[in-house]
Amino acid sequence: MRILRLLAETEQHFAEQWSADPVKFGVCMSLIAEALGVAQPTASRHLDILKRAGFISVQKHQKWSYCKRDEVVIQDYLAWLKQELSIEV
Template sequence: MDRAIQIKAMASEVRMAVLRLLAEPERHFGQQWSADPVDFGVCMSLIAEALGIAQPTASRHLDILKQAGFITVRRQGKWSYCQRDEAAIRDYLAWLESELTAAS
């Protein structure tokens, strides 16, 4: 995985907010009717709405998170659904910890 893209992804408060929201999809997106937010993911338009940002802006942020490997995006019809990739996030955090402690 490209660590530079992952660092860029984590350098934005908006993208961090997306990851926090997606950590508890049932709590934040329980009203989603089109698919189970836990099992299938959260619709991009609901993520944009929760953040109070325009859909194109949300799409750019979500694309960076996808490039970093922190989310997966699944299309169904005209909708796109996002889920956190917990394994990729854990891998990044372990790498970051090893980088920060290797210097000591």
């Protein structure tokens, strides 16, 4: 959840990224690990879970991998979750 929140506000949390525009291209995995205060392998495991769930996309550029939220998938999931949790009267 924390990763998704950080990626929702890339300009606020990752403005120092110089290698690519964090809003348009995504955020470097190493900067995400740094923001979380965890080792890069730990962050990579969590990012892989989010990627497999479809909540983020990952693209490689040179030697770095960049992560970006997939807003359509997240909104579809939230709509599904709301429907599943609704109580029928």
